[in-house]
Amino acid sequence: MSVEVAPVNSPASSSAERSHHHYKIFKPHGYLSQFVPETRKSKKLLGELTDFPLGVMAIGRLDHDSEGLLLLTTDGMVSHQVRSKKVDKEYYVQVDGDIDDEAISKLQQGVEIGIKGEKYLTLPCQVFKLDSAPQLPANGRRVRDARHGPMSWISITISEGKNRQIRKMTAAAGFPTMRLVRVRIGNITLGKMQPGEVIELSDISSIL
Structure with a gap:
């Protein structure tokens, strides 16, 4: 459209x-x-x-x-x-470490995070590893030196929007977020x- x-x-x-x-x-x-x-x-x-x-x-x-x-x-x-929740949101997320299938499966099924001091299980969502780093503009911020270990990129699409949800999700899966960019809301893209x-x-x- x-x-x-x-x-x-x-x-x-x-x-x-x-x-x-x-x-x-x-x-x-x-x-x-x-x-x-x-x-x-x-x-x-x-x-x-x-x-x-x-x-x-x-x-x-x-x-x-x-x-x-x-x-x-x-x-x-x-x-x-x-x-x-009828409108999904897609994010490109750079995480600390070479994320594996086990962690991606956890994210897809839902992970337990903290929301306002209470435990919350995130809804099932779409997650996959990107084959290469997406073509995004530089943000003027150096994440860290690659010599300190590998990093990888994933796509996460969710229909909910809890406070700092994506960051809490990747941390719960063992791969903290290094950079977070929202690229789509419904049919509207970056x-x-x-x-x-x-x-x-x-x-x-x-x-x-």
Whole structure:
């Protein structure tokens, strides 16, 4: 399905009259998935990427150290729809060590993690090892020297979104996360976007 998109503030986007606005962005490493700081500490926020309209909100979150696809909208109903378990999310995850079939099987079946002090068993999900490192933009952060041991990449697709879930899952399987990039939400993909890039979507609900 083709999706009409237009860069923010382009003639195509400014000429169209919409009751709501929707965006996809490549959240860079080091940014918070919010517009208002929670503390007085200086943190990079989404509003620094471009001038968003009043009332725009992030649909879900990527933590400070995670990167990739994040959807924004001014429509609360769309936000609720995207955050539901009907819409899956895919992540490319670099893990510490050469992950094996046993660990992948554990992740696929569900692993026990901690959520707000309680034990939680993650739902079954899709996991597979990538044959090679994905072509992703550099994030300006060196993970560690390869001489300290091997690293590998996996794809994880989940339908839930607990706090820091992916990181907790790979750690529970014995392979801590080194880099985490969300590449897909439903049918919307990161594609060839670059960190900090913002694209306005003509619609979200019809392409999820």
